[in-house]
Amino acid sequence: MTPGPFSFYRRSVLETLGGFRYGHQTEDMEMALRMQAAGYEIENTSRARVYTKAPRTVPTLIRQRVRWTTGFIRNMFGEYRGLVFSPRHGALGMMILPIALLAIVSGVALFVLSILQFIFHTATAIQVRAGIPLSYTFAPRYTGLDWFYLPTDVLALLGVAMLFVSCGLIAYGKYLSKTNINLRIGLVSYLFYGLVAPLWLLRATADVAFGKSRSWR
Amino acid sequence: MSLAARNALIALAITIALIGTIVYAVNYLNNVRLAEVAALEDQLAIDNLSLETQFSLLEAAPCDSVASSTILSSELADLGSRLAYTEDQLGSDNEQVIRLKKKYTLLEIRDYLVTKELARVCGTKAVTVLYFYSNAEDCEACDKAGYALSYLRDTYPNLRVYSFDYHLDLGALKTLVAVDRVTGELPAFVINGKHSNGFTDLEEFETRFPKGALSTSTPKR
Numbered sequence: 216m217t218p219g220p221f222s223f224y225r226r227s228v229l230e231t232l233g234g235f236r237y238g239h240q241t242e243d244m245e246m247a248l249r250m251q252a253a254g255y256e257i258e259n260t261s262r263a264r265v266y267t268k269a270p271r272t273v274p275t276l277i278r279q280r281v282r283w284t285t286g287f288i289r290n291m292f293g294e295y296r297g298l299v300f301s302p303r304h305g306a307l308g309m310m311i312l313p314i315a316l317l318a319i320v321s322g323v324a325l326f327v328l329s330i331l332q333f334i335f336h337t338a339t340a341i342q343v344r345a346g347i348p349l350s351y352t353f354a355p356r357y358t359g360l361d362w363f364y365l366p367t368d369v370l371a372l373l374g375v376a377m378l379f380v381s382c383g384l385i386a387y388g389k390y391l392s393k394t395n396i397n398l399r400i401g402l403v404s405y406l407f408y409g410l411v412a413p414l415w416l417l418r419a420t421a422d423v424a425f426g427k428s429r430s431w432r
Numbered sequence: 433m434s435l436a437a438r439n440a441l442i443a444l445a446i447t448i449a450l451i452g453t454i455v456y457a458v459n460y461l462n463n464v465r466l467a468e469v470a471a472l473e474d475q476l477a478i479d480n481l482s483l484e485t486q487f488s489l490l491e492a493a494p495c496d497s498v499a500s501s502t503i504l505s506s507e508l509a510d511l512g513s514r515l516a517y518t519e520d521q522l523g524s525d526n527e528q529v530i531r532l533k534k535k536y537t538l539l540e541i542r543d544y545l546v547t548k549e550l551a552r553v554c555g556t557k558a559v560t561v562l563y564f565y566s567n568a569e570d571c572e573a574c575d576k577a578g579y580a581l582s583y584l585r586d587t588y589p590n591l592r593v594y595s596f597d598y599h600l601d602l603g604a605l606k607t608l609v610a611v612d613r614v615t616g617e618l619p620a621f622v623i624n625g626k627h628s629n630g631f632t633d634l635e636e637f638e639t640r641f642p643k644g645a646l647s648t649s650t651p652k653r
Contacts (some may be wrong), residue, residue: 261439343575346634347583363468364517367461372454380450 219243220267228255239293240431241286248295251307264392277415281429284319284419291316292423323420326413381405469518469528472511476535479508483542487549495554508543509585511536512595524567534602540594541604547592559591559645562622564598564614571598571618577631584638588646 222243229235229246232253238245247257270276291299291312299316301308344352366372385401422429433441515536519529550556563581565574578595585593596605598618614620616629621640628640638646 259436261435339575343579345576347580351583351586362461363465363514365461367458367465367521369454369458372458373451376450376454380446 218265221263221265239286239289240282241290244283244286245290248290248298251304252295252298266392266394273411277411277418278429280412280415281419281422282431284415285422285429287315288319288419288423319416319420322413322416326417378406465518465521466528469514469532472514472518473528473532473535476511476532476539479511480535480539480542483539483546487542487546490546490549490553495550495556508539511539530600533597533600537596537600537602537605540596541608544592544594557590559588559624559641560622561591561593562608562612562614563593563595564609564618564620565595566598566618568599573631574619576633577619577637580631580634580637583634584646591646 224246228250232246232249235242235246250257270279298304298308299312382402382405385405386398389396389398389401421427515529515532518532519526522529524530544560544562547556547558547560551558561581561584563577565571565578567574581593581595585591596608598609598614598620608614612622613627614622619629619631621628623640624642624645626640626642631637
């Protein structure tokens with residue numbers, strides 16, 4: 216992929232492929248897919264340092280991500296559907312694009328499933344506790360940390376470990392970029408990211424499903 | 433080595449280290465928990481023997497404060513909650529869980545018998561509830577009944593609740609079911625010797641207790 220904030224193109228390639236054109240508001244992605252579909256390779260400069268303007272509010276962030284996600288889905292299910300699971304396109308066809316699509320589907324599915332489970336468990340808890348004084352239900356029962364009751368589910372622990380690793384990476388990113396960002400706000404907003412992300416995934420998939428187009432801003 | 437290959441190797445190493453650590457930690461915690469469950473099993477065996485001894489001594493011993501109390505209360509409740517969690521984690525079909533449940537059930541039956549004997553010999557006024565539940569699909573109201581009994585047990589200290597898995601394949605339990613003539617729909621209750629079945633709500637359930645049984649005062653001796 217050639218990221219929007221910082222990409223260099225060989226002029227001859229753009230001239231051969233016909234230059235930028237409408238790509239469902241994700242023109243950089245469309246160009247990257249077109250280049251790779253035509254057999255060109257994109258090199259990644261992992262030591263490059265890039266500065267970009269990030270959305271400053273949650274609604275702007277959601278609008279930006281909805282734009283990215285709908286653009287990706289429309290490109291993938293439109294002109295470039297042949298790339299998915301195409302062994303000829305290597306890691307892009309066999310891994311990156313299928314995983315990106317799976318991330319959208321699983322993000323929406325997990326969110327819907329979590330809401331349904333929450334409703335189910337709340338309804339069950341209310342039903343079981345019906346008629347019992349609320350003072351008993353909400354009475355604090357903390358009797359100290361007993362490791363016996365710690366969950367030892369591999370996936371749950373992996374999730375917690377990934378959370379810590381991600382926080383470490385945010386801190387390392389601050390060190391690498393030498394930017395003056397507030398680490399505390401960054402870490403707190405990262406924890407909320409998981410709650411907000413399903414919103415743009417849902418809106419994006421709904422937009423694609425109902426053929427709705429949104430303005431850039 | 434190219435930069436891309438080096439980065440890929442580092443990413444692979446981090447992934448292996450992360451997953452390896454998690455798998456090791458889960459394995460370690462599970463082993464420690466199994467050791468604790470084994471200790472739980474030992475504790476149940478000791479408690480069983482202790483109650484048996486107490487039962488034998490009871491006839492000769494005077495009704496003093498030491499002889500006229502059993503180990504149940506908080507210790508048995510703690511064993512019960514650990515057992516319930518272990519059952520939830522390892523499954524109802526796990527052999528170790530079934531063995532633990534049998535020992536726990538024996539302990540409860542013995543405690544019940546000692547309590548009954550103490551009431552007869554020393555005139556203690558403990559209210560006993562035998563609660564027969566099922567983890568199979570045949571007991572819709574068991575969750576509600578279990579929670580209501582937890583509330584009653586925590587609120588009224590003189591209440592002794594003994595919970596039994598109705599379908600547990602244990603001779604002593606089958607005998608208790610036969611002796612107390614526990615039949616009909618689940619949950620089934622025997623409250624101070626009086627039978628009842630089913631559970632609708634706490635208000636109705638409280639009417640099944642003898643008058644004055646549900647009071648927060650210390651029981652008379």
